Amino acid sequence: MNPLCTPRDHTFSRRAFLGGGLGLLTSPLFAEAMKQRDKQVLFVWLDGGMSQLETWDPKPNTEFGGPFRSIPTSVPGVHFCELMPKLAKQMHKLCVVRSMCTKDNAHSSGVDRIQRGDPKNRGVPYPHFGAGVAKLLGPGSSGLPPYVWIKPGSGGFRAEDAGFLGPKYGSLAFGDGKPPDNLLRHPDISAEQDAARNELRQMLDQRFAKQREKRVVEANASVFDMANKLMARADIFDTSKLPERDRDRYGRHDFGQHMLVARQMLEAGVRFVKVTSYGWDTHGDNFNAHATMVPKFDQAFSAMLEDLEASGLLKTTLVICLSEFGRTPRINGHVGRDHWSEAWSIAMAGHGVKHGMVVGETNERGTEVKSKPFDIGSAFHTWYRALGIDPMKTEFDNAGQPLPIAHDDMLPIKEALA
Amino acid sequence: MKHMIVCLLALTATAWAEEAALAPKIDALLFAKVAKPAQADDAEFLRRVWLDFDGGIPSAEEARAFLADKTPDKRAKLINKLIAAPRFAVRAADAFNVMLMERRGENEAWKAWLVECFKTNKPWDAMVREMLAPEFLNEQQRGAGYFITRRLEKVGQQDTDYPGLTRDVGRMFMGIDLQCCQCHRHLSVNDYKQIDFSGLYTVYQNLKLQPADDKHKTPWISEGLVTAKYEFASVLTSKKAQTAPRIPFGEEVMIPVSTGDDGWLVKPDRKTKEVGQPKFSPLHEIAQRVPAPENALFAKNIANRVWFLFIGKGIVEPLDLHHTENPPAHPALLDLLAKELTTHRFDLRWLIREIAQTQAYQQSGAHQRHLTAEQQLRAFIIATGERERLEKNTKPDVKVDALKYSLTEFEKAFAAALANPAKEPELAANPSLRSALFFRNSDHVQWALKPRAGNLIDHLAKQTDPAEELYLTLLTRLPDAEEKTALNNWLAKDSSNKSQALTDYAWALLSSTEFFVNH
């Protein structure tokens, strides 16, 4: 790279692209731009550290391999743990990286590091991948919030997920995949009345903003705006109208039902959908735990891949599945596996990534990455590139301070990119 | 006559000079080098002091009366009136409840204790002593124990959160967050060491939560024997160390030597279910030392927190991160407040009144503070004219309204929509999707705005020119010409249904930023 040109010189102005004016309608760049607008991301987060040895990178019949067998997948030579029979049949859609080697073994810091890409310390909190995508690709045409999170437990807006990008790009969590309270228009209010009074409220606010700090009014305006959009699309939360068959295919359990809501969100055009499954931190009774949990993950994730492909969305959606780390080969006295960032796996599918591909390998016992190891920064590089964003040419702008979107010193996992 | 007036003025001036001793000093420090800010106009001031010292808003008549009043010292008089009123204790109790318990739950005895403290103007150091070494057998004081007992309740299958309690004692009473010092020295704050955490931790992990019984009407805590120093080691260096009970940055408390059962004042007995009481109580030792004048951070912390409550920005921020590399925005001011408060024996009401008299507090366009859930509720029910009905109907009356519109239900609904999640400091209540949807679509909000005998809409519908009444009631100010016209145009659009039109306009004002913000 020419040391004299800084990335800033090469910053390609997305705004120029997309806001250009009629002259650009016929340009091939515009078609490119249109393509970019439709890209979406599904981010499946298995919180606690799913065991790579009981899933993507089995080592059957070895010292640390555990009790399970491995099964062949739809890609010859590639095997998964016997607990994932459905995903085994879909391996040809997946790209599995078995050579992840990251630095943090603790949940509290690890989860953050992985979700924010662990860039070089710049003294600012980096945004989650979802917030970054929301910022760089925009909210899309759905009008819905750009970064949505479906999770068990409580919901709410998390401004802190956006780091220095600002609260606008935080995640909007739907607890248990359910719509927020009071989502539907009150029966005593007609649609016209609702619209009219809300318009009035906005007008009053604008008047107030003229004499005061704009910030507070803006914050208020944005939440009412979000409320508007969600109210208009209340249907995306409603899985009850879906055919029973769908609800069975995804599985009648939390994760299955949450993935179904996620599918609706993706179909509705939400830019970035994150789904979290908790409970993977199996320091005890690891084998029985994975025996009951992996098949449920297998079922829902597999159904999602099938449906995304059937609808055509898999072509334009980048699918990512990971935890904050893997689990130790060594089995502790509680028949558990502990945290292991040394050699673990992530899985991807969809837009911009190769399919039917395994990248990297671990040694026979699973104690080490044999091929080139990748840190999470490389994954971020890979994901941004898969979405058509060049981390070398694009930067975040933190109130004038240019910041890289992915770790400066790392490179994408080339073998994974389509 | 002139002579008398001069004497009167002189007397008043002297009285003023004694009462406002601190306020001018504060202003002198803050505006020594910068221009004094413009003062809030009457309407701004009126609403602000009501929200701050009453927790609600004035009625239209009260507002009209104040705005029309020509008395020169009406502002000082209003402040004194509000602070002397019974509502002040409730408002202060609300604010301190949220600050100290961070929405961990509601407790009657705790709330009652807080209100009583502010009603009788109990000094802050006495309050802290009662919280840190609760007298569970004393009916007046047992409510204070909730600070500790709530934090020791087991959540699901997790261990008793002794570290959490330790951390909160540091945060709430000394303005230091020692969370990251449990297992090693703090990695980003050089001042905070593992011994600072451990010296407190040894006190609190020695406590056991006991269930309520015949003798103790509430859950209470028992203390174990402490006969040796607490050993700890850094997970980073594995270096071992030990400490006796100790307040952060303070001296270790001497642990008396005892052998066998000597250490027990009352020996534990399995058969009688006696849990025992030790002679040496680290709990009491620490409870004395934290609020002592020698503990500089104690005064600084409370001064900073009170300043934050009424000005909207702490002199040190975050409020629980006092350390040398996070200096106060105005060191001299913090020192002044801390010193004066200490001299005045931690009289909070005095400090609050002094702050209220400053130009800093009374400036126009001050920090815009978002109303708390409690303030929003009270302002809302006063504004909609439903306060009396709800206060009388405090128990759900199924016959009256199917959805149980009672004060308790309103409190719950507003808290659910507007309060921060539990265990988070409620510093800047940001508007949320939850709150927007609550105002937009919830039953409670729509119910209050339906015309009902004596409420706002009912009242306004009877008037030909409701603009003034509407703005005074909701926003504690008079509408300007533009606003009057806008309302009249709105009402003219659908003259057949005046009630509905008024409801909508009132809703729009109540959902607007101006209502949410204490400006």
Place this chain on the structure above:
Amino acid sequence: MKLEPKQLTEFPSERQITAARFNHDGSILAAAGYEPAVRRWQFDGKTLTPLPSLNGFHGYSTALAFHPQQPHLFCADSWGQLRCCEGEKTLWQHETAHDGWLRQIAVSPNGKRIATCGKDHFIRVWDVASGKKLAEHDAGEDVYALTIVDSITFGDMRGRIETWDLDLKKKQRSFDAAVLYKLDRIQDLGGLRVLRFIDDGKTLLAAGTTPQNGATPQSIPTILFFDTASGKLTKTVTHGTNKEGYIHDLVQHPSGCLMSVSSGTPGSGMLFLLNPADKEPFHVNTKMANCHSLALHPDGKHFVVTSTNRDSNGNGKSLGKDGQYKTNTSPLHLFEM
């Protein structure tokens, strides 16, 4: 009778052990564990001397049982193999007696049949002499434990325990141990580990744990006492905090008292002795970490507890003194009463 166990000595074992048993005359101790092999030792009353292991298994060896009178040893592995051997000789073997993890083997008191259960939901009965499959039953759920008196009693992940006459294909009894099951998020926490009949079959014990939450499980060691005739739960014994985990093994001493071992969070483990009439054990030994099995010698005086080495856990790559990443081990503790 109050027995007082005293530990005599400790023997090492380079891999972790899940199940250990003495043969009918106490001369041989065999153990299944985290390896595709079954370990064996010669026991002379004082010392355990290693014998050649039995190899040819896959995954991890999971269960074993000795014939009550003859030298047959039945063993199984996690890929589904079931084997009958005498010394080092294999008499008969089924590579896929079950589809995957074969969890437990039970031998009928007359030694003519054995029953196996596994993750594949099946219970199967085999003829000892020929190895022929005599009967099978689809329990519809992962079967965690089983035992044979005359009928077969088995329990699944959800705590459903049933007694079946498999020749007649009839359910005879059911027992409700659902308290040993919990759904936490998407994890099915199955706490059942051991089924045993005592008092001449009048009482059924279901031992394991009462789960409280999953991921890193918190659960309390539990023994449920059922009255066989009525199927009713007559007593629940729990011992220890929710860190103490699972009762992994339980046997009844000829004198009548129950001997049990448990393993919870790494480092915690118990051996305890309990009289069936009591609620509290009369002897508790917490000196051994993570105990997984108890092999009672036919002489009624000796027994071996297999535990796990201390410091068996650790995030990241903790290396041994030689700089190698090694597996954990199972010290064998020899006791005398």
